[in-house]
Amino acid sequence: MSPAASPGATGVILAIDYGKKRLGLALSNESGMTSRPHATWTRVNRRRDLSRLRDLVRQERICRIVVGLPLHLDGTPSEMSEEAKSFAARVEKALGLPVEMMDERLSSWEAQQTLSKIKPGKHAQRGASDHPATNKKPPLDEFAAAIILRDYLDQARARSGSRG
Numbered sequence: 001m002s003p004a005a006s007p008g009a010t011g012v013i014l015a016i017d018y019g020k021k022r023l024g025l026a027l028s029n030e031s032g033m034t035s036r037p038h039a040t041w042t043r044v045n046r047r048r049d050l051s052r053l054r055d056l057v058r059q060e061r062i063c064r065i066v067v068g069l070p071l072h073l074d075g076t077p078s079e080m081s082e083e084a085k086s087f088a089a090r091v092e093k094a095l096g097l098p099v100e101m102m103d104e105r106l107s108s109w110e111a112q113q114t115l116s117k118i119k120p121g122k123h124a125q126r127g128a129s130d131h132p133a134t135n136k137k138p139p140l141d142e143f144a145a146a147i148i149l150r151d152y153l154d155q156a157r158a159r160s161g162s163r164g
Helices: 046-060 081-095 107-115 141-161
Strands: 012-018 022-028 035-042 062-069 099-103
Touching: 012 046, 012 081, 012 141, 022 046, 022 141, 035 141, 046 062, 046 081, 062 081, 062 141, 081 099, 099 141, 107 141
Parallel strands: 012 062, 062 099
Antiparallel strands: 012 022, 022 035
8 A cells, every 4th residue: 555545644745846946836735635836946955945845844744745757758757857856865865754756747738728727916916936926927836746746646545545
């Protein structure tokens, strides 16, 4: 049985859409039923990025982290796959939380489709991201992270539902 599907595994889950310049972040609710975009952080350096993640984990009482695994459409690893895996390993070691990889194919495309339907400026007033409120549209990263998390939660529910 996957750890995500175990009965005691309720708690907030953080999803990270990893990039060289930015981290897109999304959070689940306590019961692991919903995902929502949280923030897009501009990367500073490894130490600072991990420190910010540690603070977020404490604030939101996060119990698990999911990092998007960038793959080509045919399922083969992309140039960023190893980098994302290495980042996930550093996060797991530094924060002491379970970190899982989740296929993120088409998450950015889906995020772009979703954002194209949102009125400019509507999201920026929420204030959860560190992007300026003057942006016409928020960065895709946190929406891509929310899609990665939604897919992860859907898979976890499917696995736990199939236990019979």
